[in-house]
Amino acid sequence: MPQCVFVGHNDNDADALRRRAGLATPMALRVAVTLGLPDRLLGGGAAADRLAVELDVSPVALDLLLGHLTTLGVMERTSTGYRTTEYGANLCADADHGFTNILLRLDSAAGRAELAFVELAHSIATGQAAYPRRYGQDFWADLAEHPHLRKSFDRQMTLRFHEQIPRIVANFDWSQFSTIVDVGGGRGTLLAAILTAHPPMHGHLVDLPPTAADARNTFSAHNLDDRTEVTAGSFFDPLPAGADAYLLVDILHDWDDEHAHRILARCVEAAHPTGRVLVIEPVGGQRATTEMDLAMLVIHGGHERRIDEFRTLASAHGLALDTVTELTDQRCLLEFSRP
Structure with a gap:
C-alpha cells in the first residue's frame, strides 16, 4: 500500500x-x-x-x-x-x-455568496459556479429576487472602492475624454469623483433600476446634475451611443467568456469610432489574489483573467490592448481601442 x-x-x-x-x-x-x-x-x-x-x-x-x-x-x-x-x-x-x-x-450578498464555498468540490470537478448548486439560481438572479441582497451588494461595491477612488482618479489621464459612459457603474461614486476632478467632462451611468436611482442621488449630492445622465437598464442591452470612453469597473470578472463577449460587443457597438473601452479590475498574475480566483470560480464560474486572456477576449471585437496601468495595489486599468 x-x-x-x-x-x-x-x-x-x-x-x-x-x-x-x-x-x-x-x-x-x-x-x-x-x-x-x-x-x-x-x-x-x-x-x-x-x-x-x-x-x-x-x-x-x-x-x-x-x-x-x-x-x-x-x-x-x-x-x-x-x-x-x-x-x-x-x-x-x-x-x-x-x-x-x-x-x-x-444576510448580505457577500456573506451569502461565501457560503457557496461549501460546494467548492463541485466547482473544481466541473469548472462551474457552486452558487446555483447551493441556492437553485445564479448570483444575479438571487439579487434580482431579493431586494435586500441587491441593496447590500450595491453598498459593498461602494465601500470596496472608498479608499481606492483617489488613486484611481489620480493615476490615469481621464482628461483625454470629453464624454464617458460608466457601464454598470453602481451608485456612481467613482464617476462622480472623476467628473469632479475634470469639470469639462460629461458622464453617463448605466445600471439596473434600483441602483440607477441611487446614482442619480449621488450626482445630485455632488452638484453634477448638469453634467450627468443616468439610464436604468442592463449592459446586455444597447448602451448610450457616441461616447469617447466606455468604462467597465469590476464587471467582466463577474462573467464567463460568453457573457463578457456580449458586454464588450455592446460597448464597441455604442462607442465613437475613435472611442476607448476601459476595463478596471484585478488582473491575474498582477493584482489578483489566488483567494479571489477561487471566489470568482465558486460564485460566478470564472476567474481573474490574465493579460493574454483579456487580449483574446477583446480581439474578437476588433479591440487592441494599448496600455495597462497599475492604478492601485488591487486593480489595473486596461485601455482598448480599435486600430
Whole structure:
C-alpha cells in the first residue's frame, strides 16, 4: 500500500494546517456579526442569558459562541457577562466604513455568496459556479429576487472602492475624454469623483433600476446634475451611443467568456469610432489574489483573467490592448481601442 512521506513534517505544522482548515472560527465570526453582537456588547457588555432573550436564541448555545469569541479575543468576560474588546470593535457596523461588517453578515450578498464555498468540490470537478448548486439560481438572479441582497451588494461595491477612488482618479489621464459612459457603474461614486476632478467632462451611468436611482442621488449630492445622465437598464442591452470612453469597473470578472463577449460587443457597438473601452479590475498574475480566483470560480464560474486572456477576449471585437496601468495595489486599468 502506498504511504505518504512527509518531508520536514512536525506536529506544529499539522496543527497549524488543522486550525487553518477549521470552519468553527470563520462561522462564529459571521454569526456574531449577523446577530450584531459586537455592537450590542460595546461598553459595559451584558450577560449571555439576558442577551439570548433579546435575540430569541438559545442561551446555552449563545454562551458557547461567546466563549469561542472570547478565545479569539473578540469578546472578554466580565463580572456580569461579556463585552466587546477593542479588537472585536473592528467588527462593529460603523467600523472600517462598515465594509468588514457587510462582508461577514450572513444576510448580505457577500456573506451569502461565501457560503457557496461549501460546494467548492463541485466547482473544481466541473469548472462551474457552486452558487446555483447551493441556492437553485445564479448570483444575479438571487439579487434580482431579493431586494435586500441587491441593496447590500450595491453598498459593498461602494465601500470596496472608498479608499481606492483617489488613486484611481489620480493615476490615469481621464482628461483625454470629453464624454464617458460608466457601464454598470453602481451608485456612481467613482464617476462622480472623476467628473469632479475634470469639470469639462460629461458622464453617463448605466445600471439596473434600483441602483440607477441611487446614482442619480449621488450626482445630485455632488452638484453634477448638469453634467450627468443616468439610464436604468442592463449592459446586455444597447448602451448610450457616441461616447469617447466606455468604462467597465469590476464587471467582466463577474462573467464567463460568453457573457463578457456580449458586454464588450455592446460597448464597441455604442462607442465613437475613435472611442476607448476601459476595463478596471484585478488582473491575474498582477493584482489578483489566488483567494479571489477561487471566489470568482465558486460564485460566478470564472476567474481573474490574465493579460493574454483579456487580449483574446477583446480581439474578437476588433479591440487592441494599448496600455495597462497599475492604478492601485488591487486593480489595473486596461485601455482598448480599435486600430
